[in-house]
Amino acid sequence: MGWKSLDDMDLAGKRVLVRVDINVPLKDGKVTDASRIERTTPTIRDIRAKGGSPILLAHFGRPKGKPVPEMSLSQLVPALEDAFGTEVIFVERPSREFIDAQAPDAVILVENTRFSPMEEANDPQMAQFLASLGDVYCNDAFSAAHRAHASTEGVAHLLPSCAGRLMAEELGALEKALGNPERPLTAVVGGAKVSTKLDLLSNLLDKTDYLVIGGGMANTFLAAQGVNVGTSLAEHDMADTARQILADADRKGCEIILPVDIAISPAFEAAESATYVDVSDCPDDQMILDAGPRTVEKIAEVITASKTLIMNGPLGVFELPPYHMATSAMLDCIAEQTGAGDLISVAGGGDTVAAINKAGHADDFSYISTAGGAFLEWMEGKTLPGVAALG
Structure with a gap:
């Protein structure tokens, strides 16, 4: 195992960028199956329990590098709040100043990373920008791990990084099945x-x-x-x-x-x-x-x-x-x-x-x-x- 888990990280007082997969089905603006959101809950809960503030990074659909209102993550806020049992602060254009002004254990959701063409291009500038928002990077989206994007790969090289609970569980299961x-x-x-x-x-x-x-x-x-x-x-x-x-x-x-x-x-x-x-x-x-x-x-x-x-x-x-x-x-x-x-x-x-x-x-x-x-x-x-x- 060449990667660290949440247990290896000191998160007290840290802003933790968390790459999640919350690509859930929507009908009339309402989530019809929240199971992907629910699977991220242990990671969010444990980051907050360790004194960290989770900043969620995610994509939704295929907007092809442009803002598409129907693919805004703002629609998922109610389902995220239900799953996490706490307020989720949505931000369209984040800055470090905005993030630092929130409570120490605040859960912050950043708008769809794929609204920028720099995400799928794994542009170093976007990776640098994302890294500026946090102190630690946690990847909990195994389903996006085969993509070398700014929020899945680029930013991981710029901050102390670890696997979230779901990612660690998945990698452990796969190692048991095919690795050894x-x-x-x-x-x-x-x-x-x-x-x-x-x-x-x-x-x-x-x-x-x-x-x-x-x-x-x-x-x-x-x-x-x-x-x-x-x-x-x-x-x-x-x-x-x-x-x-x-x-x-x-x-x-x-x-x-x-x-x-x-x-x-x-x-x-x-x-x-x-x-x-x-x-x-x-x-x-x-x-x-x-x-x-x-x-x-x-x-x-x-x-x-x-x-x-x-x-x-x-x-x-x-x-x-x-x-x-x-x-x-x-x-x-x-x-x-x-x-x-x-x-x-x-x-x-x-x-x-x-x-x-x-x-x-x-x-x-x-x-x-x-x-x-x-x-x-x-x-x-x-x-x-x-x-x-x-x-």
Whole structure:
């Protein structure tokens, strides 16, 4: 661990710049899901308990370097005050004089950092300006840690820096899952395209004992092995790459698990019940929408034998019943093994979190990351600028 936590910092009487992720959904100017705000609460509470004053830095939406009234953070003040149980002072154009004039434990919210083009450009001038507002920098936004922006990376080099509670929790969970895992280690990777996850698959081959591949990606691997996938979503131009990945896995001792039976349908739509066939029996005019029960059985055996599991992507089209079956059954098994204390389970990515929530297992994983791009880049083995800057 090359970074400091809040416990390593003297915050008494200090103004603490805190980079947070409060990109929450809004409807008619009201927050409809405050869970991202709530996850920052331990950091804000602990900074104030240590005698510091939190100054919140955050982006909201994609304003592209210009002020956009609908993306103003001022709309989030009521939700922040509810979560923190204290007044939150919103400031559009902050200065050190303004900040020093507030109470020693005041919580201050600075307007959307992306209203300036200097933020995403990681302009040294903006980093210097932000640094002038505080005495200590605390990054609690792992979800933005893959971006080298002024508020995530630039300012971290200019002040004593540390990870917030949520960032520290996330990094600890990820280290347990992929950095120094208990073995056997299984990864579940789903999604539409192999081409978007080449870096991920290459990194996982070196680190995992089992690699379960589902979704449209599995069709590409099946097609590369000469299996007829009918009208299924598949990248036939990636056949050579898929065969190379299979050969590399064999050489590195990583067992790849692909479907042995499948749910087929003539159309991409919900149905009363699923039709299951052997993986070699997909008709020309049908598409694969899920893995079948024998595949689920094989995956359950692998999960039961594993000590650590990371998940990024569902096995089938979980949004369309009954093609959520394989994903739901796998999640039931992960939840059971985790609950019994036999498995460390970490998951992340938008579709993954949606599938877990839909299956009612949001509280049954060891850790669920709300970071999309940052979680994926970490799984790919890439250095995240916002984390590296804390070292």
